[in-house]
């Protein structure tokens with residue numbers, strides 16, 4: 189099983205239109221919308237400029253009147269999680285944006301004060317700790333025209349020179365509004381549906397709280413409100429979209445870390461941003477959910493990350509469960525036939541009547 | 542996408558790495574009480590990162606006795622209905638009668654458990670608004686509804702002794718849906734992101750088929766006079782063999798997602814299930830033709846089936862709660878893909 193790649197051709201024979209798996213150029217049309225439907229919209233969350241202010245979290249809570257909970261989703265409880273500045277903890281029924289905080293260190297060669305007797309042999313070879321040098325670097329960088337000095341600036345840490353040993357990763361996570369959404373595939377009531385904007389939304393008057401969507405999301409986004417019974421998740425502010433407004437979280441974001449727009453345009457912008465960062469030497473930058481050949485056909489809400497996805501609590505290679513659905517139904521049908529076969533031969537093989 | 546990066550993480554490490562690791566170890570030790578298992582879990586530790594040890598996917602919100610009981614009853618009812626219809630056709634009135642009662646009772650009770658498990662039980666009928674082949678629960682609704690209606694009605698007329706022809710028809714309809722009723726629940730579990738269910742998506746239907754035959758055959762053996770119960774015994778033993786065989790395949794799979802079937806509560810359930818099923822099958826062969834033997838072995842087989850459902854359910858829940866079962870298999874898959882890719886380039 190592990191040897192089968194997520195781009196397994198196993199299904200392509202049965203699924204020529206990629207209805208279960210694979211790239212899908214027009215999700216809304218596939219869901220049955222007529223030709224003139226709006227373009228697919230989405231989020232490009234650029235975590236390299238996120239400052240962890242949580243304005244998005246608050247805006248979402250306010251706009252959608254989400255109840256308060258602690259980092260484990262318990263209602264009406266205040267609790268410190270012990271996870272850096274993150275007391276939201278996870279995406280869930282009551283948190284549709286979640287800002288992750290990760291503190292990281294790395295070993296760097298700082299000029300160390302010399303050890304040993306004064307005047308020892310190695311003394312002259314060691315460069316003296318020279319704070320004056322760093323000061324002049326910073327001064328040179330204050331001039332935006334000094335390109336040579338600016339290239340010393342590390343956009344990952346906002347620090348210059350040798351002192352780059354600490355960095356913060358902050359990322360505002362959200363429902364991915366997948367091209368092939370596990371939650372949508374699973375819903376037996378039709379409560380979850382694909383909107384004309386290509387997003388995925390729960391109709392609260394239909395959901396009967398069967399909970400099947402919850403384990404079917406490969407990202408662990410959607411969850412049930414225990415006291416209510418129904419499930420809740422980001423709607424990409426469907427109400428605002430239909431009124432021509434930008435989603436609340438993107439509107440509140442002060443650094444444009446959350447960018448809202450037509451998906452194709454965001455993808456271009458993200459590719460350009462990635463190229464810029466890589467040319468600045470940020471070798472760990474990568475796009476997540478941008479690739480429409482991935483296991484969910486690409487995300488409507490995708491990310492620029494500065495480390496491996498699992499560091500942020502994201503699955504490194506998610507796959508929509510329905511990819512293997514034909515194989516599952518085939519096995520179930522074979523199993524059912526086996527039961528009938530065994531029963532028939534058991535009856536025929538027993539003489540006593 | 543990540544494959545182009547020469548140095549993953551570029552030397553960055555979680556700032557309080559040591560403390561976080563200590564926490565994780567303590568947690569693990571609690572999980573896998575037995576010495577060997579604890580070691581096994583600890584070896585894997587270094588190979589994955591997570592966000593403060595938080596799970597990546599959400600564990601199912603299904604309630605615990607409800608859903609495993611639903612799986613068990615649905616299976617037992619499905620196979621009993623087939624047995625009942627065939628017994629009716631081959632003039633075994635007692636076996637047919639018992640089979641119909643087990644099928645009808647199991648079907649009605651399983652509907653009860655299913656509805657009770659909904660967050661909004663009063664909206665049960667919303668399931669019938671749409672029909673979605675991508676949703677095992679939707680397909681299952683259209684299996685469960687006719688099955689439970691037919692099996693329930695058949696059992697009722699059997700009890701009252703009315704309309705013999707209608708009874709035969711109802712029995713045939715329920716038998717038609719009996720097989721799918723017993724195996725669709727495996728797709729229900731496998732068609733999720735839960736690692737220890739999804740990975741075994743072609744095996745679980747056979748576990749459930751075997752387990753359902755053992756349970757249905759076992760329950761029919763208990764209540765049927767031994768000289769008519771031959772088919773029930775045969776089906777039960779065959780089912781037990783299938784169940785034990787496929788469960789063994791799952792448990793000895795080299796992937797890390799088979800680990801939850803050995804650890805903690807799920808591991809104890811699976812162990813007890815194997816013991817009951819094997820003992821029940823053995824006892825059926827040796828003493829199934831005596832009243833006492835039939836009751837004892839039938840009970841063991843049904844208990845084994847029930848424990849298997851609890852074990853499979855718990856193993857899935859455990860695999861959803863620990864991020865390593867999500868991250869490590871996905872990392873392995875990516876590495877395999879990269880290797881594949883590299884080999885096509887050099888060729």
Ligand code: SF4
Pocket residue numbers: 363364365366368369370371372388404405406407408409410421
């Ligand atoms: S991220 Fe999860 S909840 Fe959001 S659309 Fe995808 S499968 Fe559904």
Ligand code: SF4
Pocket residue numbers: 374375376377378379380390394395396397398399400401402418419
């Ligand atoms: S809980 Fe609600 S939204 Fe989720 S699958 Fe069930 S009916 Fe659909």
Ligand code: SF4
Pocket residue numbers: 247248249251252284285362421422423424425435436437438
């Ligand atoms: S799009 Fe709207 S619902 Fe979704 S996270 Fe942003 S504010 Fe919340």
